Amino acid sequence: MRRKDLLGLKNMPAEEITEILDTAVGFRAISERRIKKVPTLRGRTVVTFFMENSTRTRLSFDLAAKRLSADTLGFSASSSATNKGETLMDTARNIDAMKPDAIIIRHSAAGSPHMLAKAFPWTVINAGDGINEHPSQALLDMLTMRDHLGDLAGKRVAIVGDVFHSRVARSNIFGLQTMGAEVVVAGPGTMCPPDMAHLGVEVRHRIDDVVEDADVIMMLRIQQERLGAAMMSTNREYSQFYGLDLDRLRLASPETLVMHPGPINRGVEMTPDVADGTQSVILEQVTNGVAIRMALLYLLLGGEPLGEDHA
């Protein structure tokens, strides 16, 4: 892989996505060993810079870096000086002065990873920027789908919920379309506005319409922290119209996969019997997450020395 950064899946060619997924398969075996560590990135420093709350993604990147023997260092919103008024660029300059090799950044402002990637020589991995993209999540989702469904071309993926505010959905839409899958989205008009169709997806407003012929049903989290009062009335009403319960799931094939990027609001996006049911692959997503992030760190930090091109 010849790129310096991973900022998003928009415009990433299919060969590169396939390379990442294939590499991740090789890394899964390491997590099954007694010594779950290889010396590949010994001496490299990876900074996790999370200006929004996260447990899963930060732990997953942290573990991935440690299993490759990199040193990791964490900055988070609560512990950093940004809540003392420091700008993002100033914080980044300070991190830069400590000579890191890669920064994993999550920030509420879309485009902040892109800004850092342009300004600094180290590798930047976008772990979620506002409502723009969350590429590593989509890659682990695609790996999980590929494990069960094989080639993604021609498969139908339904994404249900607050698609408009979801960086997970956007990265999945870009990546899945590149791999030849068909994406259909469903949610209330406030969360799935008709002009989402410009992304090349089918837009529906009834969950039953999209569940029936889906190979994958991806339920999104209701992001209370991003929603104004106008987006939806109550959790109870939302779950009645857009929640996935066993009755609705029976409309789909018994082979249909149920996914969720986590954390789940049980009883809102899906009922516990669906989340813990036989069609749920939610915990496989988490396991694949570590492998995908090991593959990304390996491919971005471990390849050829960087030349002039910072593509």
Added chain:
Amino acid sequence: MSTTTPMTGVNVGRSLDRLAHEIIEHLGASEGWALVGIVTGGQHLAIRLADRIEAISGSRPDTGTVDITLYRDDLYTGLEKPELGETRLPFVLSGTGVVLVDDVLFTGRTVRAAMDAIMDYGRPRFIKLAVLVDRGHRELPIAADFVGRTLPTQLSDRVRVDLTESGKDADGVRLIPAGESV
């Protein structure tokens, strides 16, 4: 100087025959030790040696593969495309002897990486090294226990081992001087 063929298919076969006999002579029947081929150069040779050892002694040693990609010391300095191979050790490693198998012994760095990789999977009783070709120019204090052919080379030469399992028409070892194309 142009490309030469120091070993033909017949030579490769005889060297492997002799290696199989030597390994049995030193380690006894195929129990308590296993042949582990280094991906990709050694994996087919380990299978061929196991076939021969089985034919000679009547029992087949365990075989496996070890991929060293993640244990290389030159990951940052000119690897074309770092692709992962498979490490497969389908036997209890701890307490078992390991005979590492590779096609060419050169700097010794591959063998160092392979030993580190093996150690992360368990504690073998011993590790020995069998190679088809020893071309010299070691950069680490590593020596082979079983050598098919010692080949004097220039540091700038390249040595290629062709095997039919890798899609080549015939077995053989080519010595390619600097400036000649592979």
